[in-house]
Amino acid sequence: MFCINVDRLSKFYGSIKAVNDITLSVKSGQVFGFLGPNGAGKSTTIKLLTTLIQPSGGSLKILGIDAIKNPLQVRNKIGVVLQQPSYEPTLTVEKSLEKYGMMWDIPKSERKIRTEKLLNEFDLIEIRKKRNEDLSIGQRRRVQVAREFMHDMDLLFLDEPTVGLDPSARRKLLDYLKNKVNTGLTIFFTTHILTEAEYLCDEIAIIDKGKIIAVDTPTALKNRFGKEKTIKIHLLKNLQEIKSLLSGIVDCKIEFNTGTDITIHSTQSELVLMKILRILNENKIDIDDLSAVPTNLEEIFLKMVEENVSNY
Amino acid sequence: MFPIIRLVNRNLTISINPAFLLWQIIFPVIYIFIAGFAYSSLIQEVPFGSKGLAYPAFLASGMIGFNIMNSTLVSGIIIWNDRKYGMFEQIMSGPFTRPNYILSNICTIGIIGLVSAALIAVIGYPVFFDSIQFSLVTIPLIVFAAVTGSVLFGSIASIIATKLRSSEGFNVILNTAFLFFAFVSTAFYPASGAPEPLKTAFYLNPLTYLVDVIRAGIFGDITEFVILEMGILTIIATTLFIIATKLLTKLDF
Numbered sequence: 001m002f003c004i005n006v007d008r009l010s011k012f013y014g015s016i017k018a019v020n021d022i023t024l025s026v027k028s029g030q031v032f033g034f035l036g037p038n039g040a041g042k043s044t045t046i047k048l049l050t051t052l053i054q055p056s057g058g059s060l061k062i063l064g065i066d067a068i069k070n071p072l073q074v075r076n077k078i079g080v081v082l083q084q085p086s087y088e089p090t091l092t093v094e095k096s097l098e099k100y101g102m103m104w105d106i107p108k109s110e111r112k113i114r115t116e117k118l119l120n121e122f123d124l125i126e127i128r129k130k131r132n133e134d135l136s137i138g139q140r141r142r143v144q145v146a147r148e149f150m151h152d153m154d155l156l157f158l159d160e161p162t163v164g165l166d167p168s169a170r171r172k173l174l175d176y177l178k179n180k181v182n183t184g185l186t187i188f189f190t191t192h193i194l195t196e197a198e199y200l201c202d203e204i205a206i207i208d209k210g211k212i213i214a215v216d217t218p219t220a221l222k223n224r225f226g227k228e229k230t231i232k233i234h235l236l237k238n239l240q241e242i243k244s245l246l247s248g249i250v251d252c253k254i255e256f257n258t259g260t261d262i263t264i265h266s267t268q269s270e271l272v273l274m275k276i277l278r279i280l281n282e283n284k285i286d287i288d289d290l291s292a293v294p295t296n297l298e299e300i301f302l303k304m305v306e307e308n309v310s311n312y
Numbered sequence: 313m314f315p316i317i318r319l320v321n322r323n324l325t326i327s328i329n330p331a332f333l334l335w336q337i338i339f340p341v342i343y344i345f346i347a348g349f350a351y352s353s354l355i356q357e358v359p360f361g362s363k364g365l366a367y368p369a370f371l372a373s374g375m376i377g378f379n380i381m382n383s384t385l386v387s388g389i390i391i392w393n394d395r396k397y398g399m400f401e402q403i404m405s406g407p408f409t410r411p412n413y414i415l416s417n418i419c420t421i422g423i424i425g426l427v428s429a430a431l432i433a434v435i436g437y438p439v440f441f442d443s444i445q446f447s448l449v450t451i452p453l454i455v456f457a458a459v460t461g462s463v464l465f466g467s468i469a470s471i472i473a474t475k476l477r478s479s480e481g482f483n484v485i486l487n488t489a490f491l492f493f494a495f496v497s498t499a500f501y502p503a504s505g506a507p508e509p510l511k512t513a514f515y516l517n518p519l520t521y522l523v524d525v526i527r528a529g530i531f532g533d534i535t536e537f538v539i540l541e542m543g544i545l546t547i548i549a550t551t552l553f554i555i556a557t558k559l560l561t562k563l564d565f
Contacts, residue, residue, distance in 0.1 A: 050405045052565050072409055080405040086398030088326045099325055103318050104407065 003028045003155050003186050004049065009058035011044050018044040020210035021058070026188060026203070028154075031181055033201030033218075034190040037305055041210040042190045043083055046159050049188065050080045063154055079148040083159040083190075085140055089133035093124050093143050096132060097150055104151035114150050121176065122146040123169070137164040145173060155186045162196060174200050194298040204297075208305050218297055225300045229269035230293040233262040233276070236286040245283060249275050260288070315408050319416030324423070326393075327386045336383060340375045340432050344368060344439060358502050361533035369443050372436030373530050374499035376429050377523035380458055381465045381493060383428040385486060387421040388469025391560070392482050395473070401565050414560050417470065418463060418553070425462025426455070429526075445532025454529035456542070460549045461522035465493075467552035474559040493519045521545040 004026035011019040019041045026032040036042045047053045049062065051071035060067040062074045088096060097118055101111035119125050122142045132140060141164045148156065158177075162170045174196060177187055191197055197204055198218050205215040214221060235242070238259030246254055252266035266272040269292070280287060313321075348368035357364040365373075394400040403413060433454075469486060476482040494500075496510070497519040503511050514520045521541040528538040 047565060052401065052405050072407065075405060076407045078405075080402070082398065082401055082405065084398045084401070086402040088399060089393065089397055090326055090329060095325070099322055103322055103403075105313055105318060 001028045002026060003063050004032075004188065005059075005061040006049070007059045009045075009048060009060055010056045011041075011048055011053065012056040017210045019048060019055075022207070022210075022212045024205055024212060024215055026186065028186050029181065029184055030202035031177065031187045031189055031200050033197040033204040034188060034207065035192075035194070035197055035204060035301060036190075036207035038192075040207045042207060043159055044210075045207065046080075046082075046157055046188070046190065050078060050157050051075055077154050079151065079153040079156040081145050081148050081156070081158045081161050083163070085137075086144060087132040087140055090131060092129050092131055093135070093139075094119065094128040096143055097147055100147045101150035106151060111150070118146040118149055123172070138166060138169060141165055142169060142173075149180075153185070155188065156180075157188045159190050160192065161189070162191065162193065170196070194296065194301055198297045206301060206304055213304055221297065221300055225303060227267045228265055229267075230299075231264045231266075231269055231273055232289075232291045232293065233264070233287060234289040235260045235262070235280075236288045239285060242285070245279055246276060249279075315412045316416045316419060319403070319408065319412060320419045320423070323390055323416060323420040327390055327420070327424070332386075336379065336428060337431065337435070339382075340379055341435055343375055343378075344372045344432075344436050348372065348439060355501075359504060360502070360527060360531060361535055363443070363531065363533065365443055365531065366439070369436075369440035370502070370527075371500060372432070372439045373527045374497075374523050375436060376432045376530075377457075377461060377497075377519055377526050378494055378499045379428045379432045380425045380461045380522065381490065381519055383424045384421040384462045384466040385469050385490065386424055387417050387466035388473040388482075388486060390417060390420065391470050391473035392476070392479075395477075395563070396479070400563065404565070410561050414557050418466065421462045421466035422459050425466075426458050429454070429458040433530075440530060443531050446530075447532060449534065450529040450532055453534065453542075454526055457522055457525040457529060457545070460542075460545050461518075463553050464518055464522070464545065464549035465490075467549065467556040470556040471552065471559055474556070474563055493517055497523060499523045518545060518548050521548075 002025045004024070006022060006024045009019060009022050010017065022041075022045065034042055034045065044053070048055050048060065049067070051062075051067050051074050055068065063077050065073050065077075067074045088099070091099060094115060097115045098111055101114060102108075106114065119128050122145070124139075124142060124146060127135065127139055130139075132143065135143065141161070145158070145161050162173060165173060177189075177200060181187060189197070189201060201218060203215065203217055204221060206213050214225075216224065240259065242259070242262070243256055246262075249272060251268050252264050252272040255263040255265075257263060262276075264272060264276065345368075348371040351371075352367050355367040358367055358370040359365075360370065391400070394403065400413075404410065468489065472482065472486050472489070476485065496513045497517045498514055499519060503514045503520070506514065521544055524541050525538060525545060528534050
């Protein structure tokens with residue numbers, strides 16, 4: 001079952017096409033990653049999906065509800081952590097959670113239980129009496145994310161939730177989200193940090209210039225776009241003739257960064273590597289270090305965005 | 313619980329703090345009991361309709377209107393803070409509509425205005441005790457004035473909050489506007505003795521109408537002019553409320 005169905009959705013600001021004719025579906029009970037460079041249209045898409053702004057065209061169904069006709073019905077069932085910080089400066093951390101639960105009409109006794117639970121789960125116990133205005137950026141972000149779990153929801157939108165968090169807090173949050181998905185929650189997640197997307201997301205969409213340029217699982221994206229591998233060789237000595245020695249090798253792109261560092265990009269990396277090693281061996285050139293860089297989502301992302309730029 | 317009530321609850325929690333309450337009490341107390349009695353040697357009696365009022369009684373009744381105006385600054389501060397600290401967007405992405413948000417602000421300032429008026433009435437009671445003339449008509453009149461005045465000044469503060477992003481700009485404009493309202497009005501002194509241009513300026517100021525209606529309610533002197541002032545107060549409050557609502561509805565994310 002799909003919990004987000006977007007069909008030819010657009011949002012124009014005058015002549016600027018912030019979101020341009022996007023179509024996508026998000027399955028229930030998964031983490032859907034939404035990636036893109038700055039200004040690609042990620043936040044505008046989230047604002048459209050969360051009914052904060054009205055689209056210029058297209059249709060939008062969230063949890064089976066027509067979000068354009070019944071935005072309030074949708075908002076009653078979703079949670080939203082926006083990219084920008086949101087907090088009441090004069091309230092304490094504890095009071096923030098409690099009041100947010102009240103705003104979602106959670107009964108008082110239940111609010112108390114949930115507040116204590118979230119203060120524990122998000123490591124907020126020590127700062128529970130601190131006012132929001134006195135918190136660090138990371139602490140505030142943790143409160144903002146924790147607060148959203150005061151109410152029940154079927155779908156959670158997280159717009160770069162880990163911004164400002166240290167690596168340990170970031171990993172804790174990602175693990176927390178993974179656990180929540182295991183209990184049936186669906187998460188729509190945007191991030192700039194590709195390793196996060198790789199760690200967390202079941203499916204990924206890449207948006208650039210308001211258009212979706214790819215949708216798939218991280219593994220499938222790697223298989224589709226990550227055939228090219230990178231091999232790095234560090235030679236013991238600086239050799240001027242190395243460039244001419246390797247010039248005859250085909251099916252690859254070789255970069256001679258310095259006289260000792262060679263980077264090879266190839267879709268047939270094993271074959272190319274064997275040829276290079278043979279040449280180096282024949283010419284008695286010693287290797288100091290050799291490494292193969294595994295294909296990661298970041299490389300695929302950069303490649304796709306670059307290709308998209310060159311298509312314009 | 314209705315969404316508006318939940319938002320009012322939240323608004324009251326974030327805006328009422330000990331410092332605010334203390335200021336709401338101390339400021340009028342200083343005016344009523346220090347300025348009121350200090351100026352009594354200069355101003356023995358203030359003509360008011362068919363009667364004469366002791367200056368502390370005149371000032372205390374004026375302070376009710378002044379305090380209503382002052383306390384409704386809160387509505388502007390709520391909106392401005394919500395925009396600055398991202399809560400407006402957060403609330404709008406939750407189980408609320410824009411009309412919910414607007415109406416909750418109006419209810420909040422109505423409550424704060426009424427409580428504020430009651431507070432000053434209690435504090436000022438000893439000084440206008442002798443001149444009070446309550447009746448079945450006067451009490452609803454005071455409540456009407458308190459609510460209408462709250463909506464009026466709350467709308468002004470809301471309009472300023474929707475138009476300004478910088479805290480400096482917001483504070484300077486709000487304080488300047490409210491300083492003008494406070495001192496170019498009949499809250500502290502009667503219009504009758506003032507020079508003609510100042511007198512005209514007094515009646516270009518909605519606080520004058522608010523204060524006059526409250527005084528008429530407390531001292532039981534409801535004239536045709538007071539009824540006219542009530543009408544003007546209602547029209548201005550309605551107009552400003554509509555403008556504030558439209559601006560809030562158009563606020564973009």
